[in-house]
Amino acid sequence: EKGGYETFMLKEIHEQPQAIAETIADRTARGVGVDLGDLGAIDDAFLRDVRRIVVVACGTSYHAGLIGRYAIERWARVPVEMDIASEYRYRDPVVGPYDLVVGISQSGETADTLAAMRLARESGATVLAITNVMGSQVTRDADGVLFTRAGLEIGVAATKTFVAQVAAMYLLALRLAELRGTLPAARLRELIAELKRVPGSVAALLERGDDDVQAIARRHYKAEFFLYLGRHIGLPVALEGALKLKEISYIATDAYAAGEMKHGPIALLDDDTPVVCVATDSPVLEKLISNIQEVRVRGAHVIAVATAGNDELQEHADEIVAVPATDWMLAPLLAVIPLQLLAYRVARLRGLDVDQPRNLAKTVTVE
Numbered sequence: 525e526k527g528g529y530e531t532f533m534l535k536e537i538h539e540q541p542q543a544i545a546e547t548i549a550d551r552t553a554r555g556v557g558v559d560l561g562d563l564g565a566i567d568d569a570f571l572r573d574v575r576r577i578v579v580v581a582c583g584t585s586y587h588a589g590l591i592g593r594y595a596i597e598r599w600a601r602v603p604v605e606m607d608i609a610s611e612y613r614y615r616d617p618v619v620g621p622y623d624l625v626v627g628i629s630q631s632g633e634t635a636d637t638l639a640a641m642r643l644a645r646e647s648g649a650t651v652l653a654i655t656n657v658m659g660s661q662v663t664r665d666a667d668g669v670l671f672t673r674a675g676l677e678i679g680v681a682a683t684k685t686f687v688a689q690v691a692a693m694y695l696l697a698l699r700l701a702e703l704r705g706t707l708p709a710a711r712l713r714e715l716i717a718e719l720k721r722v723p724g725s726v727a728a729l730l731e732r733g734d735d736d737v738q739a740i741a742r743r744h745y746k747a748e749f750f751l752y753l754g755r756h757i758g759l760p761v762a763l764e765g766a767l768k769l770k771e772i773s774y775i776a777t778d779a780y781a782a783g784e785m786k787h788g789p790i791a792l793l794d795d796d797t798p799v800v801c802v803a804t805d806s807p808v809l810e811k812l813i814s815n816i817q818e819v820r821v822r823g824a825h826v827i828a829v830a831t832a833g834n835d836e837l838q839e840h841a842d843e844i845v846a847v848p849a850t851d852w853m854l855a856p857l858l859a860v861i862p863l864q865l866l867a868y869r870v871a872r873l874r875g876l877d878v879d880q881p882r883n884l885a886k887t888v889t890v891e
């Protein structure tokens with residue numbers, strides 16, 4: 525059942541090209557634009573005129589939402605608010621008929637996410653569910669559903685469902701941009717074409733093997749603390765990488781917007797603290813590099829995930845893992861892979877059960 529892999533998690537990491545491809549396949553098959561299929565009560569007119577989007581989710585699904593926020597705001601120019609579902613439901617949120625509330629839940633059964641969505645719906649908002657499970661509770665509570673098609677995920681740590689959620693958020697962002705005319709037609713076409721190339725790039729990255737990541741894991745698996753840094757679209761990837769490591773290896777991690785370092789967390793660094801930087805190409809890469817220099821002079825050990833072919837990081841990082849180039853906004857789908865593998869390899873070196881980490885359940889039906 526593990527298809528020759530030593531664990532479900534490793535198998536599921538390797539299923540990510542299909543998870544993304546299946547999620548975008550027929551939705552981008554039309555010559556132009558994005559077809560989200562039947563979104564129930566959520567029609568094109570509503571999406572064209574929507575004034576605000578609110579995303580509610582927990583854990584890894586929240587990180588997928590964060591990536592979606594950058595895409596929706598940048599491409600479709602709709603303001604996006606984000607909240608952790610367990611916070612949102614208790615803060616008496618201002619929400620109503622002009623809002624689209626997007627609840628993201630792999631299992632479709634997370635109690636807090638369901639409650640946040642119900643609350644929004646009772647206040648008159650239109651609610652879209654993004655889930656991987658047909659027939660799950662979330663599909664009954666929403667006005668429309670956008671399914672991710674990652675297939676059943678057994679490992680407790682979400683991997684392939686995460687990339688499928690990110691792909692679904694990109695599709696939503698592109699569809700909104702198309703309906704609202706906020707991107708030139710040529711740019712829209714180019715982004716869709718680039719998104720369709722991502723599964724092939726993820727496959728190439730996985731086929732290359734992870735000797736580089738394994739070497740990094742061997743060097744650092746006894747560390748007591750890992751810091752993760754990113755900026756812009758790299759920040760949610762850093763958050764997700766840090767969550768993966770802590771949940772399966774039980775190592776303390778922190779993830780920060782790199783620009784926040786000097787406002788506190790830099791005090792944590794001493795000689796050899798591993799600092800994982802999501803440093804794929806982007807308009808803020810130079811800013812990130814100056815943050816990396818700040819941590820490096822404190823003796824930290826910099827591990828950078830960078831875009832293949834960009835040698836700029838060479839002189840700033842102790843170790844580099846390269847990922848294939850893509851449109852910079854889509855890079856999270858590639859950059860997250862080495863971070864999943866790093867968490868995986870570290871946990872295995874520590875002799876832990878990655879599929880069933882302590883204290884965690886795959887589906888969280890209690891608040």
Ligand code: F6R
Pocket residue numbers: 582583584585586628629630631632633634637680681682683767771886887888
């Ligand atoms: C992390 C993880 C959890 C879930 C969270 C939400 O690997 O799996 O953080 O992402 O419990 O679960 P869903 O998406 O089912 O609502």
